[in-house]
Amino acid sequence: MNKITKVEVQKNNKKRVNIYVNENFAFACDMELVYRYNLAKDAEIKIEDIREVLIEEEYISCKNYTLRILERGYKTEKEIEKKLIEREYSQETISRVQDFLKEYNFIDDRRYTSMYVKDKIKNEGRNKIKYKLMQKGVAEETIAKTINNVNEEDEYEGALALCEKKYRILIKRETDSRLIKQKIFRFLASKGYDFDLINRIIRKVVNEEYE
The missing domain is CATH 1.10.10 (Arc Repressor Mutant, subunit A)
Incomplete structure (x- = not known):
C-alpha cells in the first residue's frame, strides 16, 4: 500500500496542490480533488485511486480551459473539439466536457447558426455564410434550416x-x-x-x- 507523505499547495496557484507518495512527487491536481478523494497526509492510496484522480484532474482542467475559451466568444461544437484535441486531452475527457457544455447550454450549434446568420446577412450572401458555417463544423441540415428562413x-x-x-x-x-x-x-x-x-x-x- 502506498501512503501520501506530503500535500503541498503550489506557490503560483493556490488552487492546485502537489501530492507526494512514499516521499516522492506523484502528481499535481486541483484542490477540489483533495477534498473529494481525501488526499491528506498519511492517507493510504492505491494505484487505481491515483488513476481515477488523474482522470478527474484532466476533466477539470479541460472544462476550465473550455470555459475560458467561451468567455472570449461563442463557438461551435466542432471548434471546441478541435481546440481540445490540439491541447491533447483524451477523447473520453473531451466527450465528457462536451456533454457538460450541452447540458448547461454553453454550446448549441442551432443557436450559434441563428446568431451568426443574423449578424453576417448584413454584408454577406447566403452562399458565403453557408460555406463559413460548414468550415466551423456545423451540420448542413442545421445550416439549411436557418439559411432557408433568411429574409x-x-x-x-x-x-x-x-x-x-x-x-x-x-x-x-x-x-x-x-x-x-x-x-x-x-x-x-x-x-x-x-x-x-x-x-x-x-x-x-x-x-x-x-x-
Whole structure:
C-alpha cells in the first residue's frame, strides 16, 4: 500500500496542490480533488485511486480551459473539439466536457447558426455564410434550416448597400461602364451572393443589366 507523505499547495496557484507518495512527487491536481478523494497526509492510496484522480484532474482542467475559451466568444461544437484535441486531452475527457457544455447550454450549434446568420446577412450572401458555417463544423441540415428562413429583403438590402458603396468608389477612377460592372460583379460574388441577385442589384445601381 502506498501512503501520501506530503500535500503541498503550489506557490503560483493556490488552487492546485502537489501530492507526494512514499516521499516522492506523484502528481499535481486541483484542490477540489483533495477534498473529494481525501488526499491528506498519511492517507493510504492505491494505484487505481491515483488513476481515477488523474482522470478527474484532466476533466477539470479541460472544462476550465473550455470555459475560458467561451468567455472570449461563442463557438461551435466542432471548434471546441478541435481546440481540445490540439491541447491533447483524451477523447473520453473531451466527450465528457462536451456533454457538460450541452447540458448547461454553453454550446448549441442551432443557436450559434441563428446568431451568426443574423449578424453576417448584413454584408454577406447566403452562399458565403453557408460555406463559413460548414468550415466551423456545423451540420448542413442545421445550416439549411436557418439559411432557408433568411429574409430575402434583408439579404437584398445588404447587397444593395455594398454595391452602392463600391460603385461610388469605382466611378471616381473608372470611366468604362462595362469594367465597373465587372468589378462590382466580382466583388458581390466574392461576398457570396447569387448571380440573379447580383444582376438585380447591378441593374438597379448602374441602371444596366450585367451581361
